[in-house]
Amino acid sequence: MHAWPASEVPALPGKGRDLRIHDTATGGRITLDPGPVARIYVCGITPYDATHMGHAATYNAFDLVQRVWLDTKRQVHYVQNVTDVDDPLLERAVRDGEDWTELAERETALFREDMTALRMLPPRHYIGAVEAIPGIVPLVERLRDAGAAYELDGDVYFSVESDPHFGEVSGLDADAMRLLSAERGGDPERPGKKNPLDPMLWMAAREGEPSWDGATLGPGRPGWHIECVAIALDHLGMGFDVQGGGSDLAFPHHEMGASHAHALTGEHPFARAYVHAGMVGLNGEKMSKSKGNLVFVSALRRDDVDPAAIRLALLSHHYRSDWEWTAQVLADAVERLARWRAAVSRPDGLPADALVEEVREALADDLDTPAALAAVDRWAAAQTADGGTDEGAPGLVSRTVDALLGVAL
Template sequence: MQSWTSPAIPALPGRGQRPQLHDTATGERVDPVSEGVGTLYVCGITPYDSTHLGHAFTYVAFDTLNRVWRDAGVDVRYAQNITDIDDPLLERAEATGVDWRDLANDQIDLFRSDMSTLRVLPPDHYIGVVEAMDLLVTAVEAMLAAGAAYRVEQDIYADLSADDRFGSLSHLDPEAMATLFAERGGDPDRPGKRAPLDPLLWRGQRPGEPHWDGHSLGPGRPGWHIECGAIAADYLGLPVSVQGGGQDLIFPHHEMGTSHLRFLPDPGTHGDQSTQGRSREPIRCFVHTGLVAYQGHKMSKSLGNLVFISRLVAHGVDPRAIRLALLDHTYRDSWEFTHPQLEIAGTRLARWRQVAAEPVREESTAAKFLERLRTALADDLDTPEALRVLDSWARERGAGDPGLFADAVDALLGVDLRD
């Protein structure tokens, strides 16, 4: 799958600091980079509706991590999936009378356009489930071989009882797990399952549904949770430095996807099951973004309270102001969008653009502001503090080096003040 064109990133003098990130699983601050390499896997879209502000908040947050890592000299390797075959996509296609492939392609194109408009750096690997089908089949076969999966008629389920570390990410009690599993696509009442929470790995062929050759699994299509783990392992290797997404993915999606990974062979072992039971966790750090509300409720397709990026831009909102409005919130916090936030961001953008056009002065104190900016971002990507540092820098009219001011805003926050 082709992603989108990458914007240029200005080079900054010196080197930034590697960020300490809040790990959802432990609640501690960690630096998950190993030997100078930072691998990043962020769950992608199910392409049945346009990119809204909630999506954008997540992808801009991880774009900030990408930029901060690069500024610190980290070799960043980034992968993202697209769930281009799933029940919600098929249901929307049927409801609208559109072929599911056409619906997916249209929404993927719009997502690419929105990410390009927001100047989000593209992933190195942008992988659709359909194109990764053989990889996912192999992963499910490996789980069966490891004794971590079982058949129920033509379907295959993960056996969560095989994983004594299940629950170590979300730390939820069984009642809360059961509630969320049922609300978020699970099938706790399926007859024949060994336990209600056991998730689907492979859905056998049903009449009228798209299906693929599952080799020893039989024809069908994959469940949701297996796709991210298998794609991350294959394209990034294990352990992955950071697995990211919205807070609503903590359970069941990331909890179960990580559980699946514990039973897949390490990349490079060529299917050797001797790696099973290894003590090393497959993910070093889980990073989750807050949820965005509008009109008193979390943005939801069912409620119809979505604020789409493309519509904001079509109505004349500068995409740079959208990005600044998103960055004015700590990535881990949930918040409610109001239109005045865009006006505040637009005023900030105009002020900063004026500063970027200031003449260079002989004496400059810009270096101290750059250091403060880097320190703020190294503190668990504290973008609201970064904006305050830049406001102070702007009040000093660029502190004698408006070019460095503009480069820093572009390189670290993804906002081009010169355009």
């Protein structure tokens, strides 16, 4: 599966700072110090409702991680999946009377278009669940043969008790896990499971649903968590730098995925940091598929909203905060974009070397985009009021905003 084209990232003078970021597993900030190649895995969409503002906010956060690393003169090995077969996708296809593969292909294509418009840097590897199945099956067989998985009426479940580190990613107790499991695709009430929290690794073929050759597992399709584990291990290996996604993925998805990887490899940790973006709401409620209150990037683009303004609207909120999309949020972003563009359109301006360092420091401090935007706001206001004589300043500000924030002025 191919990703989307990459926008050029301008080179800035000097060198950026190492990223200090909040790690869900430890509950505090850690300083990431990758080697020459930083490794990141971000969980992708289930392609049936692309691209809503919650998606955009999440991928914006991890685009910023890449940009901070690139500014430290590192390379970035970024991997993202597409869950192009799963219950929600199949249910939507049935509801709409559409072939599930056509639905997945159309929504994935739309997602690529939106990511391109928003100047999100693409992953090096963009892998669909379906194409990963040949690599998933042997992992499930290994877990079963090692006693870390078991069969139940033809399905194969992972035993969470096989991983002594289970629970360390989310830090939740068993009762909270059980509630979230029921809400987020698990089946804690199914009779016969060794532990209500045990997640499915391989679903035996169901009538009327797609299935694939599972070798000794029999025909079926993979569970959600093992999909990402197989792709991450194949392309990044254990101990990669950041596992990322929305905050609703901390449990069960990232918790279960880490346990799968621990049991498969005997190594710990799966990722050095677990980083999660907040949720986006609308009209006082969490923006979600079930509520039908989604704001789509493509709809805004069709209304001739500049993608740079959409990105500024996302950047105006700290990535870990839960926030609400409103018409005013967008209007403020449109106005800010106009002010910035006017400020950099002058032939000369106020010196901007200090601004570059302010933006770098803000982003290195747990991706503090509100602080970064405020720094540019101050420069733009002073530039508008007084101006300056530094001929290189407007260009340097434009390159800084593009390279570090992904906004083209």
